[in-house]
Each structure stands twice: as C-alpha cells, then as structure tokens.
Amino acid sequence: MTFQRDNAAFERWLRSQCKVVExxxxxxxxxxxxxxxxFLRATFFRWARRIEKLCPKLKDAPAVLSVGDTHIENYGTWRDAEGRLVWGINDFDEAAVIxxxxxxxxxxxxxxxxxxxxSANRVTAATxxxxxxxxxxxxxxxxxxxxESWMRPYVACSDEERRNFWHEVKDYPDAEPPSDVAAALRKNLPKGAELERFTSRRKGGGSLGRPRYVAIATWDGGQIVREAKALVPSxxxxxxxxxxxxxxxxxARGKFRAPDPHFEVSDRYIIRRIAPDQRKLDLGNRAAPRLRLDLLWAEGFDLGAVHAATRGAKAKIEHDLDLRKPDWLHIAAKTAAEDVQKDFEEWREVRLPWTPGVAAD
Known part of the structure; x- marks a missing residue:
C-alpha cells in the first residue's frame, strides 16, 4: 500500500477516535x-505498518511494553515530586506491546x-x-x-527561551474545552490557584490534529499552565x-521512572504541566560530536530502563542481543531510513491540496 493510502486510512481512523482539529x-x-x-516524527502510523516487512528478522524478538514513537528528540525534562530535574523519554502517546x-x-x-x-556510521548504532x-x-x-549533571547544557533554558515561552502562552487563542476536560484541568491546578482563561494550543509532530486545551492560572504571585491533549490508542x-x-x-509511571506528578489521564485526555523547564530536547544547535555520542548513549540507556520495566524482559532481551550480529542495528536503521526517505519524497511530489474533513487518497 502506498504512503498516500496509508495516510488516508489512518486519518479516517483518527477521526473516529477524537474530534480532529482540521x-x-x-x-x-x-x-x-x-x-x-x-516526516518520520509525523508518521509513526506508517512505521508501524512497514517496519516488520522491512526488518523481518526482528519481528520475532521478545515483545515488551515499548515507546513506539522513539526518536532522538522524544526526550526532555520535567520535575518529579521532590522538585528534582529529571531527563528522559517524555512522550508515550504510541506506547504498545512491540x-x-x-x-x-x-x-x-x-x-x-x-x-x-x-550520524550514519556504525559507531552511532553501537553507542x-x-x-x-x-x-x-x-x-x-x-x-x-x-x-547526570553533564547533560545540563543540552536542556538548560535560556532567558530568551523563557521569555519566548511566556510570550507564546500570552498569544494562545481563547477556547472552550468540553466540560469534563475543563474540570480535569481545574483539578490538576494547586489549591488556591485562580483560573484566568482556557485556550487552545498547536504543538507536536505526529499528534498534530488532536485537540489540545490549556488552562492558564495565577498562583502565589505568578502564572502556571496545564495542558490537556487528546489520547487515542497507539x-x-x-x-x-x-x-x-x-x-x-x-x-510514564513505570517501575524505573521518577515521574512527573502532574501527569494524569482523564477521559482520554493527557493532563500535564507545561513550563519553560518542562521542555523537549532540541539538537538543532548542539554541534559537539563527542557530546552527541554521549547523548545517544544516554538515550539508549533510558530506553533500556523503560524496557526493563516489563516483567521478565531483561534476561530475554539480553539473550536475544547476544545472538545478533554486531552491526544488526546499523543495517536495520539504514534500511528503515531509505524507506522513510522514499515515502517523504513521494509525499512532497504528489501531495494533493488539502480540503477540510477530507484526507487525500
């Protein structure tokens, strides 16, 4: 099936799961x-459809509760219940047994x-x-x-970025969330917070199109923000x-996590705190090659900790890894990247004009 047809089928399904923001x-x-x-970030549905055909030798490996939409920028920071700054995978929208x-x-x-x-060499995959x-x-x-204090340069929030965050919050358009979503947002606010307004928000890659609502409130002399994002099956x-x-x-609350205490799921919406220090990793300005390898090591580490939370998985995975050739990941990533590039070029070449409520087929 072509990418265009998969995209159309997925968007029809998505409309059956939530009220899509066209x-x-x-x-x-x-x-x-x-x-x-x-393109890769926006199309996990296509990856899910294709990857077992592209890498058939991997599909019979031990299955665990997985992230699904793993990528180098699906990592970020949050504060745990002790106020500690934690870094790791912070988006589990596509979690499934894989x-x-x-x-x-x-x-x-x-x-x-x-x-x-x-990074396209074997060292990347090995790291x-x-x-x-x-x-x-x-x-x-x-x-x-x-x-892990060495990682701070990757996630430090500059004064300019803080100003930009609050300017963006100021410009969020007013919106009226469904009553149950509004109630969940209010409930997540701390005691004594005064709601200023509800807004909508446009963010994300693969999740674009799902409704997002934001509660902006004042508390102890400053503003605080909570977001509700529609959650659908993987x-x-x-x-x-x-x-x-x-x-x-x-x-998000797995065995080896220091979770964000504000994460909740209410009536198929993810409720979470958003703030300048609650941020995604952005590699765009990070140029040091050695640090990139260190960071990829750390991303692999956190992914391993996520997988280790599945009961009985550790020994099975380690045994399976021992049986694989040293360059298996390099070869598989090369194959997958070529397929993504092909789909991307098709999308750019033949994409039809968009019409509200209708997906190109």
Whole structure:
C-alpha cells in the first residue's frame, strides 16, 4: 500500500477516535514536507505498518511494553515530586506491546535522518546499543542534579527561551474545552490557584490534529499552565488491526521512572504541566560530536530502563542481543531510513491540496 493510502486510512481512523482539529492536521501536512526527519516524527502510523516487512528478522524478538514513537528528540525534562530535574523519554502517546528492537531501530533511524544531528556510521548504532544494555542492567532515572549533571547544557533554558515561552502562552487563542476536560484541568491546578482563561494550543509532530486545551492560572504571585491533549490508542494497534487501549501512564509511571506528578489521564485526555523547564530536547544547535555520542548513549540507556520495566524482559532481551550480529542495528536503521526517505519524497511530489474533513487518497 502506498504512503498516500496509508495516510488516508489512518486519518479516517483518527477521526473516529477524537474530534480532529482540521486546521492543525493541515499544518501537519505542511510540516511533513520540511525534511525526512520531520516526516518520520509525523508518521509513526506508517512505521508501524512497514517496519516488520522491512526488518523481518526482528519481528520475532521478545515483545515488551515499548515507546513506539522513539526518536532522538522524544526526550526532555520535567520535575518529579521532590522538585528534582529529571531527563528522559517524555512522550508515550504510541506506547504498545512491540518487539523490543523496533524502538532501537527507530531511534537509530532518526539519528540518520535529523538534518543537524545526522550520524550514519556504525559507531552511532553501537553507542545506542551500549547505552541500552547498561539501561537494562542498571535501570533508573536520569537525575540532572546528581550523576547526570553533564547533560545540563543540552536542556538548560535560556532567558530568551523563557521569555519566548511566556510570550507564546500570552498569544494562545481563547477556547472552550468540553466540560469534563475543563474540570480535569481545574483539578490538576494547586489549591488556591485562580483560573484566568482556557485556550487552545498547536504543538507536536505526529499528534498534530488532536485537540489540545490549556488552562492558564495565577498562583502565589505568578502564572502556571496545564495542558490537556487528546489520547487515542497507539497507531501500532491500528496498523495491526487490534483493539488496543492507551498505555501512556503505564510507561510514564513505570517501575524505573521518577515521574512527573502532574501527569494524569482523564477521559482520554493527557493532563500535564507545561513550563519553560518542562521542555523537549532540541539538537538543532548542539554541534559537539563527542557530546552527541554521549547523548545517544544516554538515550539508549533510558530506553533500556523503560524496557526493563516489563516483567521478565531483561534476561530475554539480553539473550536475544547476544545472538545478533554486531552491526544488526546499523543495517536495520539504514534500511528503515531509505524507506522513510522514499515515502517523504513521494509525499512532497504528489501531495494533493488539502480540503477540510477530507484526507487525500
């Protein structure tokens, strides 16, 4: 099946799962023309449909509760219940039970495709695997006030970025969330907070098109912000014709995490705190090659810790890894990246004009 047909089928399914914001979906279509990395981030549904055909030797590997939409920028920071700054995977929208290698392949594929962080050699894949093995062996969170303080330059929020965040919040358009979503947002605010207004927000890659609502409030002399984003079953389940359920909290609050205490799921919406220090990793301005390898090691480590939370998975995964050739991840990522690039070029060449409510077929 061509990418165009898969995209149309997925968007029809998405409309059956939530009230799609058509203007945001159009924005997603436009963003998908930017580069192959952005395209990869926006099209996990296609990855879920294709990856087992592209890498058939991996599909019978041990299955674990996986991230699904793993990529080099699906990592970021948050504050745990103790106020500690934590770093790790922070988006589990596509969580599903998947053969463990596919999270690794997607991470390595994204490293190949990212325009300003491109790494296509065997060292990249080997570094990810090395970190992943350590995460399996010694799983735990990455706490940036302790052993992982070297990572701070990657996630530090500048004064300019803080100003930009609050300017953006000021410009969010007013909106009226459904009553149950409004109630969930209010409930997540601290005691004594005074709601100023509800707004909408356009953010994300693959999640563009899902409704997002924001509560802006004042509390103890300053503003605080909460977001509600529609949560639907993983596109992995869609691609395999199974009736799955969202598994977001199963991973976000997993055994080896230091979770964000503001994460909640209410009536198929993810409720979370957003703030300048609650931020995604952006590799666009990071140029030091050695630090990039260190960072890829750390991303592999956190992924290993996520997979280690599946009961009985550690020994099975380690045994499976021992049986694989040293360059298996490099080869699989190369194959997957070529397929993504092909789909991306097709999208840019033959994409039809967008019409509200209708997906190109």
């Amino acid at each position: 203007a945001d979906l159009a924005h997603k279509h436009d963003r998908m023309q930017k580069d192959a990395f952005t 053969p463990y290698p596919f999270d690794l392949v997607r991470l390595a594929t994204s490293a190949r495709l990212a325009p300003k962080a491109r 990810i695997i090395e970190g992943y093995r350590e995460g399996l062996a010694k799983p735990g969170p990455s706490l940036l006030d302790e052993a 596109a992995w389940d869609w691609a395999h014709g199974t009736k799955g359920k969202p598994r977001f909290l199963d991973l």
